[in-house]
Every structure is written in C-alpha cells, then in structure tokens.
Amino acid sequence: MKSILDRYLDRVLVYANKPASESEAIRKELKDHLQQKVEDLVKNGLPREEATLEALRQHGSPKVIGYKLRGPFPWIDIRSYGTARGVIAIGPKAVGIFAFGGFAVGIFSFGGFSLGLFSVGGFALGLLFAWGGFGMGGVVSAGMALGIVAVGGMAVGLLAAGGAGVGAWVPHGWNHPGSTSHYTDANVPPFLRSLNPLLNDAIWFTDHFTIVMPVFMFTLIVFNFVQYRERRRVEADDAWLIDG
Amino acid sequence: MKLYAVRLYAIKLMKLSKKSLDGNMETLLLAVLSDGPSYGYQMVQDLNAKAPGVLKTGEGTIYPVLHRLEERELIQSSWRAGETGRQRRYYRLTLKGKKALSDNRLQWAALTRVMTTVLGDRLAPASFSSTIHLEATS
Numbered sequence: 417m418k419s420i421l422d423r424y425l426d427r428v429l430v431y432a433n434k435p436a437s438e439s440e441a442i443r444k445e446l447k448d449h450l451q452q453k454v455e456d457l458v459k460n461g462l463p464r465e466e467a468t469l470e471a472l473r474q475h476g477s478p479k480v481i482g483y484k485l486r487g488p489f490p491w492i493d494i495r496s497y498g499t500a501r502g503v504i505a506i507g508p509k510a511v512g513i514f515a516f517g518g519f520a521v522g523i524f525s526f527g528g529f530s531l532g533l534f535s536v537g538g539f540a541l542g543l544l545f546a547w548g549g550f551g552m553g554g555v556v557s558a559g560m561a562l563g564i565v566a567v568g569g570m571a572v573g574l575l576a577a578g579g580a581g582v583g584a585w586v587p588h589g590w591n592h593p594g595s596t597s598h599y600t601d602a603n604v605p606p607f608l609r610s611l612n613p614l615l616n617d618a619i620w621f622t623d624h625f626t627i628v629m630p631v632f633m634f635t636l637i638v639f640n641f642v643q644y645r646e647r648r649r650v651e652a653d654d655a656w657l658i659d660g
Numbered sequence: 661m662k663l664y665a666v667r668l669y670a671i672k673l674m675k676l677s678k679k680s681l682d683g684n685m686e687t688l689l690l691a692v693l694s695d696g697p698s699y700g701y702q703m704v705q706d707l708n709a710k711a712p713g714v715l716k717t718g719e720g721t722i723y724p725v726l727h728r729l730e731e732r733e734l735i736q737s738s739w740r741a742g743e744t745g746r747q748r749r750y751y752r753l754t755l756k757g758k759k760a761l762s763d764n765r766l767q768w769a770a771l772t773r774v775m776t777t778v779l780g781d782r783l784a785p786a787s788f789s790s791t792i793h794l795e796a797t798s
Binding site for chain 1: 699700701704717718719720721723724725727728731742744746747748749
C-alpha cells in the first residue's frame with residue numbers, strides 16, 4: 417500500500433503531466449523535501465502521523481504545484497480545473513492562440529463566453545469576427561449581435577442586419593419589422609456603406625448555417641471530449657483528502 | 661474595538677499579496693542561492709527565516725520556479741547524497757544567473773528609490789506605527 421506522501425506526489429504528478437523520466441526526478445526531489453520536513457516536525461515534538469499531515473499542508477495544494485510545474489505557455493495545455501494557457505488551450509477558462517473553454521480568450525476563441533479576434537460562442541466578443549448566441553464585435557453573425565457590423569436574429573451595430581437589427585444603418589433588404597435604423601439607404605455616410613462587404617461576409621455564415629453549425633458543433637464535441645479525457649485521467653487517481 | 665480594527669488593518673498591510681510575491685519569487689530564490697549551493701528544503705528554511713510567511717501558497721511552489729530558472733540556465737542542478745544519505749538535488753547560480761540577480765537588484769533599488777521619493781512618509785500610515793507601539797507596550 418502506498419504511503420500518504422506517495423499518494424500526494426502521485427496527485428502532483430497527475431496534474432504536472434510530465435514524461436516518465438522527468439516525473440521520477442520531480443517525485444524524488446519533492447519526496448526528499450517532505451521527508452526532511454516530517455523528520456524536523458517530529459524532532460519538534462509532533463507525532464509522526466500529525467507531522468506528515470502538517471508537512472503536506474505546508475507543502476501546498478497538489479493541483480497548484482502540479483499545474484505550475486507544466487511551464488508557462490506550452491504547445492498544448494489541457495486542464496480540467498483553472499485556466500489553461502498554451503498555444504492550444506483547453507480548459508474551463510482558456511487563454512491561447514486557439515482557446516476553447518467556458519470562458520475563452522484567444523486569437524481564435526470558442527466557448528460559452530469567448531473573446532478574441534475571431535470568436536465563436538454563446539456570448540462572443542470578437543475584434544474582427546464574432547459568431548454566437550449573443551455576439552459583439554467587428555463583424556458579428558449571431559442570434560443577438562452587437563458590433564460595428566452586426567448580423568443576426570437580433571443585431572445591434574453601426575451596420576446591422578438581422579431578424580431585428582438595431583444600428584446606425586440597417587441596409588435595405590435586411591430591414592425586417594422590428595429593425596431600427598438611424599440612416600436610410602439614401603443618406604447613409606460613405607464609410608458605413610463601405611463596410612457593406614464585411615456585412616456580406618458575415619451574412620455568408622448565416623446563409624451557410626447548415627455548414628457552419630456542424631463545424632461549430634464538431635469543434636465543441638472535440639473540445640468537450642478532450643477535456644473529458646483529461647478529467648478522467650485526473651480522477652483515475654484516488655481522491656485526496658488534503659486536495660484543496 | 662478601535663484598537664482591534666487598527667491592528668487588523670496593520671496586519672493586512674504587512675501581508676504581501678500573492679501577485680506581488682509571484683513576480684518576485686525568482687529574484688528571491690536567486691538571492692538565496694547567491695550565498696552558495698543549496699537544495700529546496702534548505703532554501704525554504706532560509707526564506708522563512710528571513711521573511712516569515714513569504715511562501716504563503718505552499719513550500720512546494722518553489723519547485724516550479726526553480727525548474728523554470730534552470731530551463732532559462734540561470735541556475736544549474738546536480739544530484740548528490742545529503743546528510744541523511746538520501747539523494748538530494750542541489751542548485752547553484754550560473755554566471756547568467758548572477759548577472760540576472762545583479763540586474764534585478766538594480767531594478768529594485770531604482771524602483772524603491774522612486775516609490776520612496778513619491779510616497780515619502782506616506783509609505784506606512786501613522787496608525788501603522790502607532791499600532792506597533794501599542795502592541796509593544798500592552
């Protein structure tokens with residue numbers, strides 16, 4: 417049967433997710449620290465069992481130490497807890513070039529709440545492109561959209577098109593009942609008119625909903641599956657009593 | 661009651677935030693290693709002796725920092741038997757590490773000078789020093 421120290425170190429290494437050779441060196445180093453700590457606490461009068469628990473408590477959360485051992489910004493960072501940071505980041509919160517998560521921030525971001533140059537999500541805020549249930553951004557295609565150029569079931573933007581569009585200019589043809597437009601096609605300023613091609617690009621997404629939606633769903637399924645596997649890998653280890 | 665509130669405020673002031681510590685842990689560890697080669701547990705003891713409570717997020721959190729410093733070649737490690745006979749990983753500063761520490765020291769000196777000049781006597785409010793006095797005399 418494994419000692420409490422070993423079980424604690426297992427937990428650290430599960431979160432660190434390092435190659436076997438590196439893991440062994442980390443285990444040896446941390447175990448030496450913990451053993452030394454226990455010996456010192458025993459010398460100070462604590463019973464061995466209490467000393468062991470105290471040493472682990474002072475050593476810190478295995479989650480925190482394990483995740484910190486992963487390095488600052490790896491190619492792929494998958495986490496079942498906290499913020500994943502990597503070129504490809506998958507986690508409850510994710511920050512990366514490609515970020516997938518409940519809250520995702522990246523160049524390309526996908527998630528419940530996503531923020532990036534190109535964003536897709538339930539609530540999407542994109543500098544260039546946002547597509548989601550509620551989107552805000554440069555070019556937005558969404559159920560409810562807010563942006564410089566916005567397209568959607570409900571769109572709010574400088575240039576807006578949708579079932580119900582609210583904007584400085586809702587172009588003719590998108591002017592459905594419920595839409596509000598400050599300018600008409602006759603008096604719209606040239607700079608807004610020049611944004612019209614962007615709007616058409618965004619409309620492409622809406623028109624090709626049957627293509628875009630499966631791609632989006634596939635991405636979400638892959639992201640969820642990868643995260644599920646990570647959670648299973650972490651949970652395969654015994655539940656830890658000091659885990660904080 | 662008032663004294664209690666003032667004491668709480670003083671304690672809050674004395675506690676360094678996790679954020680401010682995280683950014684400077686590398687410099688602290690380089691400084692500890694400037695006294696000579698050492699290993700993780702010993703470094704924790706040295707840090708705690710000089711600044712109690714500095715490792716508030718856990719003693720184990722120094723290892724990710726040490727490994728990062730080694731990746732950046734600011735320190736080097738080697739395994740050898742300790743006093744207990746167990747294999748122990750010792751770290752020592754590299755030339756690059758010594759230079760980094762020296763640069764960080766200069767940065768700190770400059771920053772401290774600027775902060776002291778601008779904040780002056782307001783670095784610690786009057787209530788802070790009076791609390792210390794009250795505690796000492798009670």
